Amino acid sequence: MPRSRLSTKKLAQRIDMGYFKRPHPFRRLRSILSICLPLLALIWLGWYALARNNRVYSSGTLSRSHAVLTQECGACHLKESGSFTAKASDHACESCHDGPIHHANQTFQPNCSSCHQEHRGHLRLAATADTSCTQCHADLHSNGPSPHFAHDITRFDGGHPEFAAVRSGSSDPGTIKLNHAIHLRHDLKGPNGSVQLDCTDCHRTAATKESWKFGSTTPASAQVEAKDIPPSKQTGRANMVPIAYTKHCSACHGLQFDPRFQEQVPHDTPAVIHAFLLQKFQQYIPSHPSELRVAAPNRNLPQQPVTTTSRVLTAQEWVTLRVAESEELLWRKTCPQCHSLVLAPNAQLPLITKSNIPPRWFTHAVFDHDAHKFLKCAECHAAATTSQATADVLLPGIQTCEKCHHRGAESAESRCFECHTYHDWTKEKSVKGSFTFRAGAASTGNATAQ
């Protein structure tokens, strides 16, 4: 019998009317999992709650410097009484850090967390995004007088004005006459024959331990550090020590004043030099009385024999004469080689113009020479090799820095924080510590805030 001629009864018997009462395995499995998985999630959260561990709710790994506080959410998330929220406020930051104000006339003061982003992984908190700075400096306004800084700085490469020190029309305010080109000649006359000076023979950071080749034997000691750098971070490696005669010039540029003496006059004010000369000659003449007799030749007249007569000076006269001769040499030749002197007609001693050598050129930025020591000096200070005038500014312009510091993965850091700091560290206040080691956990170094 063909199957197509099956009776309706047979066809109806194909339907099992109770099929819907038996859930399909898929549906059963789905129902079981729909209960088990959320339950598992609850158990997971409950486990952390029982262990009093809130790390599960952290929005990201803490920075390396705050990693010790990973288990101590309350160190930063201070819960105010009666309030549900426990946001990380500036008050929590200030329990460990001082963040001096940037500028008295700034239009608003951002929160600590708006620039220093936590929970973003093992990043440097001080490495702030440019937007933290450009939110003001891209359109700079002030609560006080109009700021004298550029008003529209958006980024370093392509959006930053030229450095103030090297802008057109700027010059070195120093009054010491120095010709770099001569000093860098290969056959320069030195104390013991020809010398070839190197940049580091005169320019070094305070951290350099080697003694000065052409100066005093003591290494550099004076530090010139920026107010931008917290005192705790100053290493003496960033900036060059200011030029000083004793350290950098004395070996070649002697201050001899008289053949009678090996000594040189002190590199000091004219009054001190004058007093020194007086003392020297006054001490000298009692032991050399023969020098009091000085020849006083007549005028050498034509067709007249030259007769010499001598006269004997008093000690005072002799000293006065010698001091005058020495000062003539010093004020007219020796000192003016480097200094600008003003000899007033009736003044006894000249006025020496202040040297005015800037100890730091970038007063609003931080530059670290130590970080750049892999470069040849002339790579950045190219003008130094040919500079002949003191007024030449031998600093590199922004284009030199942009060769390495620009945006991109294969370049040096170019964000604002690399050279500028927000906090004015001259106004830094000390912070009194408030953390203790947790009892029983001192060996692990876990800290808890009181």
Place this chain on the structure above:
Amino acid sequence: MTLVSLGVATAVYIIYATRSASGPRGGSSIGLAFGIIGSACMIFAGLLGARKKVPVWRLGRAQTWMRGHLWLGLLSLPLICFHAGFRFGGLLTSVLMILLIVVVASGIFGAALQHYMPSIVTDRVPMETIFEQIGNIRAQLIAEADEMVDAMCGPPSLELAAVAKIMPVGATTVPDASGGTLPLRKFYSGELRPFLRNENKVSTPLADETKAAAMFDGLRTLLPGNMHETIGNLEQICEEERQLRRQVTFHHWLHGWLILHVPLSLALLLLGFAHAIMALHY
């Protein structure tokens, strides 16, 4: 509408991300707004299950709910990504993000299956039946085939006696084993019945339409013409079994993804709620 919303959200995010001093954060005003809207989309998507459970609720058409479930569920992923600033964050937020991605991906997969497969099922399973009836139908097919073969070849015990050349109980002679029905019985016992009972551990030729047709054609050459109708019926039963198997496979594909999608979405909603509470706290 969803695409327009996505476009607007993307534009807002780009402006917010580029201009924000501290970068995109979930705790900022805009970040929170993205999170709230994304969560609302997820909650609405989750309510589809409740709507299905209580169909008498006259809260819009089921089709509208399904459309909302699909589009708002899809929209929730980019919104939550905007909320998170495209970061995974900590432990709970990483788990949430992974759950969301898996739920949305499984949902897209399921939606694609449910869009394309019904036409495939209609085309390849013309004898489609109610899925839960398949076991019952299969049993009926076996009974029907047994009846046909027994009617043609006699009871199985008689045939075994003929093969073994022994006299069955109650019989007076040894049955003739050289009868024309033996190939049918052998084929039915060895191939077709195990196939109908779904006992084949390895693939059987009967599972393939072409090979099965060849087998039945071969059987027809071995058997007399009066048995060809029975062979034809058995071939139909075999085809029906193939379609039942095909229907099972399609059903597993159409509904299996829900085993992942539904439980994970419930876990996602629960953990998302916990995240919202604790994030607002901190």
